[in-house]
Amino acid sequence: MPTIGLPKALFYYQHSVLWENFFQNLGCRVVVSSDTNKQILDSGVTLCSSETCLPVKVFHGHVHSLMNRADYIFVPRYTSVRKDEFTCPKFCALPEVTLINLKKQVKLLTIDINANSSQKNMCISLREMARELKLNFEFAVKEFKDAFDKHANHADGIAGRLGSYSASGEREPSIAVLGHPYMIFDEYINMKLIKKLRSRKLAVYFPSSLNYSQIRENAFPYQGRVFWEAGLDNLGSAFTFARYKNIRGIIYLTPFACGVDSFVTELIERRIRHISSMPFIKLTIDEHSGEAGFDTRVEAFLDMVGRT
Amino acid sequence: MKVTFPHMGSLYIAIKVLLDTLNVEYVVPPFSINSLEAGIMNSPEFACLPFKLTLGNFISAIEQGADTVLFGGGCGQCRFGYYSDLHEEILRSMGYNARFICVNSSNMTPREVIQKLKPLAEGRKSRVILKSVLHAVRTILALDRLNGLACHIRCREAARGSTDKVMKEFHSSIERIKGFKAVAELVRSTRNKLRSIELNKVCSPLKIAIVGEIYTCTDPYINQEIERRLGNMGVDVDNKQTISRWVVDHGIKKLFPFEIKNKAHEAGKKYINTDDIGGHGLQTIGNCILSAKAKYDGAIQIYPFTCMPEIIAQNTFGEIQKDYGIPVLTLIIDEMTGEAGYMTRVEAFVDMLERKRKLNPLKKQHMAY
Numbered sequence: 267m268p269t270i271g272l273p274k275a276l277f278y279y280q281h282s283v284l285w286e287n288f289f290q291n292l293g294c295r296v297v298v299s300s301d302t303n304k305q306i307l308d309s310g311v312t313l314c315s316s317e318t319c320l321p322v323k324v325f326h327g328h329v330h331s332l333m334n335r336a337d338y339i340f341v342p343r344y345t346s347v348r349k350d351e352f353t354c355p356k357f358c359a360l361p362e363v364t365l366i367n368l369k370k371q372v373k374l375l376t377i378d379i380n381a382n383s384s385q386k387n388m389c390i391s392l393r394e395m396a397r398e399l400k401l402n403f404e405f406a407v408k409e410f411k412d413a414f415d416k417h418a419n420h421a422d423g424i425a426g427r428l429g430s431y432s433a434s435g436e437r438e439p440s441i442a443v444l445g446h447p448y449m450i451f452d453e454y455i456n457m458k459l460i461k462k463l464r465s466r467k468l469a470v471y472f473p474s475s476l477n478y479s480q481i482r483e484n485a486f487p488y489q490g491r492v493f494w495e496a497g498l499d500n501l502g503s504a505f506t507f508a509r510y511k512n513i514r515g516i517i518y519l520t521p522f523a524c525g526v527d528s529f530v531t532e533l534i535e536r537r538i539r540h541i542s543s544m545p546f547i548k549l550t551i552d553e554h555s556g557e558a559g560f561d562t563r564v565e566a567f568l569d570m571v572g573r574t
Numbered sequence: 575m576k577v578t579f580p581h582m583g584s585l586y587i588a589i590k591v592l593l594d595t596l597n598v599e600y601v602v603p604p605f606s607i608n609s610l611e612a613g614i615m616n617s618p619e620f621a622c623l624p625f626k627l628t629l630g631n632f633i634s635a636i637e638q639g640a641d642t643v644l645f646g647g648g649c650g651q652c653r654f655g656y657y658s659d660l661h662e663e664i665l666r667s668m669g670y671n672a673r674f675i676c677v678n679s680s681n682m683t684p685r686e687v688i689q690k691l692k693p694l695a696e697g698r699k700s701r702v703i704l705k706s707v708l709h710a711v712r713t714i715l716a717l718d719r720l721n722g723l724a725c726h727i728r729c730r731e732a733a734r735g736s737t738d739k740v741m742k743e744f745h746s747s748i749e750r751i752k753g754f755k756a757v758a759e760l761v762r763s764t765r766n767k768l769r770s771i772e773l774n775k776v777c778s779p780l781k782i783a784i785v786g787e788i789y790t791c792t793d794p795y796i797n798q799e800i801e802r803r804l805g806n807m808g809v810d811v812d813n814k815q816t817i818s819r820w821v822v823d824h825g826i827k828k829l830f831p832f833e834i835k836n837k838a839h840e841a842g843k844k845y846i847n848t849d850d851i852g853g854h855g856l857q858t859i860g861n862c863i864l865s866a867k868a869k870y871d872g873a874i875q876i877y878p879f880t881c882m883p884e885i886i887a888q889n890t891f892g893e894i895q896k897d898y899g900i901p902v903l904t905l906i907i908d909e910m911t912g913e914a915g916y917m918t919r920v921e922a923f924v925d926m927l928e929r930k931r932k933l934n935p936l937k938k939q940h941m942a943y
Contacts, residue, residue: 317888317906345848356882358886361847378848528880533660
């Protein structure tokens with residue numbers, strides 16, 4: 267059976283369990299790219315147009331690093347994961363953009379995920395994938411369902427694991443870190459922020475520490491309305507954490523020029539002061555960010571938080 | 575009640591006609607640097623430029639006494655759908671209280687539009703509302719046709735500047751007049767004036783398509799009058815993203831019981847195989863392909879900095895240029911865009927296209943008519 271490469275970027279942080287299990291059940295060998303490092307970042311930056319955001323550049327770097335290690339690289343198309351919740355346009359066009367930017371030198375496998383329309387497109391894409399791998403379509407559907415059940419029982423991948431671990435102590439002083447999962451859980455992109463916070467004896471909360479309904483209830487002003495999925499997660503978490511007594515401050519990590527975050531952080535900043543006096547800082551990261559400057563800002567924020 | 579609305583190219587003329595027919599009081603946001611700066615100062619840093627400018631429009635109009643905002647809305651991946659919520663939030667936290675009336679742009683049946691406009695019309699009959707909407711639609715169609723004619727004449731005129739003179743006169747007198755009849759009359763007389771301009775019969779101008787994000791493509795203030803400037807360099811400009819094309823796609827085509835697909839949108843699926851990537855991303859790709867097939871000399875993509883769908887479109891251009899041989903220039907606009915640097919790039923692009931044409935004389939040339 268062929269080897270499937272899973273890039274450790276973007277969707278991987280939430281859906282690693284699903285895709286790893288799915289391909290293993292199909293009988294394929296799965297290779298996951300290594301953690302993000304300088305080489306991966308640099309190759310991603312050279313492959314993409316300069317306007318592309320940092321996480322997508324990093325994703326390209328991961329795909330590039332898998333090029334010679336796998337027969338196929340898996341790049342799904344996430345349009346919508348839940349009803350009335352959309353992803354950003356970069357996710358909708360990810361397979362094509364990756365293929366074009368890598369000069370068509372890789373073979374991709376893709377699945378369309380769109381919870382907002384009928385399952386027809388998903389079935390078509392799954393059928394195509396099964397044909398490419400020379401497998402029976404019904405078998406692929408069955409294995410997908412199995413993998414999906416496993417994913418649903420298992421808190422969502424890395425994001426879920428870290429989230430549940432961190433939210434253990436109820437009383438210890440904590441910091442909430444918000445942002446897209448691929449920003450806050452990638453140790454290279456977040457400049458080891460989580461480790462730095464823990465070394466200062468602070469517990470860390472993430473959006474994945476909260477349960478789904480709690481987040482959606484507090485996602486002002488988009489309760490029950492159409493919005494971006496990541497936007498709802500962060501809006502809801504910010505307003506939920508604002509009421510937690512043991513949380514000292516909220517850090518929002520955003521990649522430079524992120525369209526979704528530009529609206530979400532503004533909505534949080536304008537509203538959070540009406541709910542509580544929770545300190546809130548937005549840290550912007552791109553491929554030119556230096557660790558020293560980043561650390562200085564984090565330290566200054568923590569000093570300020572400690573004083574209040 | 576005093577209504578205001580955002581600027582977007584010549585849209586304000588059509589909305590003026592709409593509100594005049596409904597006999598509603600309104601404030602046209604002033605074109606001023608202060609209004610722009612107020613918008614930029616109070617917006618998130620990475621919001622796209624249209625957001626900042628429309629916020630600026632609202633702030634200055636509210637300061638002049640407006641209390642109701644007429645705006646569009648939508649949903650999905652593009653940020654435009656969520657503009658009005660954030661506008662409201664920002665205006666409220668600045669201490670302004672304005673009511674928003676949002677006409678949802680993604681599914682506009684005539685009945686829904688009338689329902690949305692009811693609170694504006696203050697008890698007037700649905701028939702009057704429908705009439706005012708029809709007048710507004712006819713105005714915008716006529717204005718865009720006039721602008722297209724001006725683009726066609728400008729690059730072929732015998733004496734440089736004659737088209738600009740007519741259009742300048744048109745723009746200064748349109749601000750003074752009211753009502754559908756007067757506007758239609760002015761458009762007609764301007765059209766006749768344009769047609770009487772003497773043309774240079776032997777020229778074969780370069781043909782360039784303007785593609786990209788609709789606000790930056792249609793608003794001459796934002797794109798630094800790219801249509802006029804290119805025209806004066808002797809380039810025939812075809813703006814693929816006009817408000818009237820949008821109205822036809824989202825309003826008129828929806829009236830039919832069957833689906834009429836947007837050609838550019840379908841063509842764009844060749845490179846991004848999905849139904850929608852938000853905004854006009856797929857149309858931008860499709861328009862580039864269609865322009866190449868129609869033997870245009872080049873295409874210029876314009877979009878505001880951080881626009882998400884257009885970044886995707888831009889990523890595919892390398893492949894399109896290779897497959898179809900059409901050169902594409904991408905211009906990204908934000909509040910820091912300087913005129914000199916911007917025009918240098920446009921001029922260099924036009925020079926390159928001219929040179930390309932000289933080197934390939936075999937390529938079919940556009941005749942004067």
